[in-house]
Amino acid sequence: MYLTREEERMLKGEYGYAAQKAMEILVALGKIYEADRMIEIKSAQISGVSYKNIGEEGLEFLLELAEDGRVRVPTTLNPCGMDLENWRKMEVPEDFADKQLKVIEAYRKLGIKLTLTCTPYLAGNLPRFGDHLAWSESSAVIYANSVIGARTNREGGPSALAAAIAGRTPLHGLHLSENRAPTIEILAPELREEYEFAALGFLVGKRFGDSVPLFRGLGAPSRDHLKALGAGLASGGGVALFHVEGVTPEIVRDPGLAADERVEIELRELREVIEEFSDDFEEPDLVFIGCPHASIEEITAFYEALRGRRVKRRTWIFASRAVRDQAESLGLKRKLEELGAEIICDTCPIVAPIRSMGIRSVATNSAKAAYFSRNLNKLKVKLESIEELAEEAVK
Amino acid sequence: MKIKLEGRVIRYGEVEGEALATRQPISFYGGVDPETGRIIERGHELEGESITDKILVFPYGKGSTVGSYILLRLKKRGLAPKAIINKRCEPIIAVGVIIADIPAVDMIDTDKISTGDLVKITGSVVEVSRT
Numbered sequence: 174m175y176l177t178r179e180e181e182r183m184l185k186g187e188y189g190y191a192a193q194k195a196m197e198i199l200v201a202l203g204k205i206y207e208a209d210r211m212i213e214i215k216s217a218q219i220s221g222v223s224y225k226n227i228g229e230e231g232l233e234f235l236l237e238l239a240e241d242g243r244v245r246v247p248t249t250l251n252p253c254g255m256d257l258e259n260w261r262k263m264e265v266p267e268d269f270a271d272k273q274l275k276v277i278e279a280y281r282k283l284g285i286k287l288t289l290t291c292t293p294y295l296a297g298n299l300p301r302f303g304d305h306l307a308w309s310e311s312s313a314v315i316y317a318n319s320v321i322g323a324r325t326n327r328e329g330g331p332s333a334l335a336a337a338i339a340g341r342t343p344l345h346g347l348h349l350s351e352n353r354a355p356t357i358e359i360l361a362p363e364l365r366e367e368y369e370f371a372a373l374g375f376l377v378g379k380r381f382g383d384s385v386p387l388f389r390g391l392g393a394p395s396r397d398h399l400k401a402l403g404a405g406l407a408s409g410g411g412v413a414l415f416h417v418e419g420v421t422p423e424i425v426r427d428p429g430l431a432a433d434e435r436v437e438i439e440l441r442e443l444r445e446v447i448e449e450f451s452d453d454f455e456e457p458d459l460v461f462i463g464c465p466h467a468s469i470e471e472i473t474a475f476y477e478a479l480r481g482r483r484v485k486r487r488t489w490i491f492a493s494r495a496v497r498d499q500a501e502s503l504g505l506k507r508k509l510e511e512l513g514a515e516i517i518c519d520t521c522p523i524v525a526p527i528r529s530m531g532i533r534s535v536a537t538n539s540a541k542a543a544y545f546s547r548n549l550n551k552l553k554v555k556l557e558s559i560e561e562l563a564e565e566a567v568k
Numbered sequence: 569m570k571i572k573l574e575g576r577v578i579r580y581g582e583v584e585g586e587a588l589a590t591r592q593p594i595s596f597y598g599g600v601d602p603e604t605g606r607i608i609e610r611g612h613e614l615e616g617e618s619i620t621d622k623i624l625v626f627p628y629g630k631g632s633t634v635g636s637y638i639l640l641r642l643k644k645r646g647l648a649p650k651a652i653i654n655k656r657c658e659p660i661i662a663v664g665v666i667i668a669d670i671p672a673v674d675m676i677d678t679d680k681i682s683t684g685d686l687v688k689i690t691g692s693v694v695e696v697s698r699t
Contacts, residue, residue, distance in 0.1 A: 194666070194667065197666050198662075198663050198666050198667070201578055201579070201662045201663070201665075201666055202659055202662055202663070204576065204578070205578075205657055205658065205659065205662055205674075220633075221633070221634065221637075226634050227634065227637055228602075228637065228641065229641070230602075230637050230638075230640045230641035230644060231634075231637040231640075233640075233644070234637065234640055234667055309633070329633025329636065329659055329660065329663065330633055330634070331633065331636050331637075331663045331667065332633075332659060332663055335663075
């Protein structure tokens with residue numbers, strides 16, 4: 174692998190310990206993927222923030238890097254295990270909160286913006302078409318690649334952090350045009366509801382986990398529909414890029430994009446996915462939207478679905494602070510709070526210590542959240558539309 | 569019997585030890601107990617075995633990228649393997665061996681190494697002896 178003189182110097186330790194570690198990681202990854210060289214990146218998005226996931230050793234590693242390490246490009250952060258302002262109200266255990274704050278402090282010291290969201294593109298880290306990035310958080314990766322047309326591999330937390338500190342990443346995979354063409358065409362029914370897009374993504378991700386799907390027949394999905402589709406694809410399988418005929422930027426620029434294999438997905442199959450995420454319980458301990466973090470449009474839709482009725486159980490909307498502030502300035506936050514629903518920032522139900530908060534069953538419109546709530550957090554789940562969720566909340 | 573294999577350095581090291589070998593991939597996150605250094609994945613060929621101080625031989629890693637931190641955790645508690653040999657190293661293991669400073673080689677035909685073999689690693693060279 175070719176290294177520039179500056180990269181060689183980083184590797185030798187002339188830029189300090191953190192830059193050396195970072196370059197060691199990147200060189201090893203470059204070797205594995207047979208990259209010819211590094212490519213400079215425009216931004217990074219770092220996962221591995223919840224203390225629940227990275228533990229004591231992850232924290233120690235971050236503290237070591239933070240001694241002399243600084244990121245070289247604008248870098249944003251995934252959600253952590255709690256709302257930094259309202260964690261007591263969320264009933265997060267004190268010792269967890271203490272460790273979590275140490276993790277956050279290490280990232281702050283590294284020069285990373287504490288956006289604490291899985292939707293950096295709704296919170297000030299909005300790439301441009303063609304930008305090279307090193308993002309982790311699979312739902313953000315697939316959004317950046319597909320909806321924006323930027324270029325990033327599906328990084329893990331440590332490799333994205335290494336890239337942020339070094340300002341570059343090995344040139345391979347989805348950074349190269351030849352790996353971005355569709356490998357399978359999916360003929361899908363026209364869908365309207367976000368949870369249906371989520372189910373479609375999850376199903377296709379599960380069946381064609383390492384593909385680049387091209388969807389035909391989807392109609393005119395909104396940005397939020399594409400967000401849900403992507404999160405489904407990236408959690409059902411390892412998909413990091415998709416195209417939608419007439420919608421996503423790469424196929425709009427090059428309408429001739431096509432794949433040899435074509436599969437039709439029927440509405441009935443989507444019903445089966447939704448049915449599969451339908452555990453047996455009467456009243457959920459928690460009703461939530463915002464996986465990935467909600468947009469202002471989604472919050473508005475949920476508020477409208479409540480039709481002025483008060484919620485009777487924990488009802489949370491997970492969002493970035495940027496979107497919460499929008500909701501605040503529109504008066505939407507106050508109106509939701511009057512009905513008993515809350516906007517929670519900085520965290521999400523997957524990475525928060527949800528079981529120790531006394532939650533055993535959840536209803537959500539996200540296939541990704543349903544999947545991880547069940548498999549990682551051992552909760553009972555229901556996957557439902559926004560309308561149905563509003564009914565669950567008020568009943 | 570003695571054989572000499574040559575692979576690719578992921579993390580340089582010179583070590584010697586006893587092999588613990590499997591044909592199944594290993595997930596460090598959820599599959600290895602960071603408190604004991606034992607493999608805890610249900611139904612894994614090596615379930616219940618301790619990886620501590622062994623030359624751990626497996627085809628490739630799998631599972632969450634948090635697995636990299638588990639390798640670091642094992643190392644800091646003195647529970648890490650002496651070295652790792654893979655058929656094909658992937659990012660979880662590569663990042664893990666670098667942050668934890670564990671010697672690692674890949675592009676090795678791991679089927680040629682069995683549990684109990686004495687293995688000597690010098691950079692990319694792996695010497696295996698069986699008695």
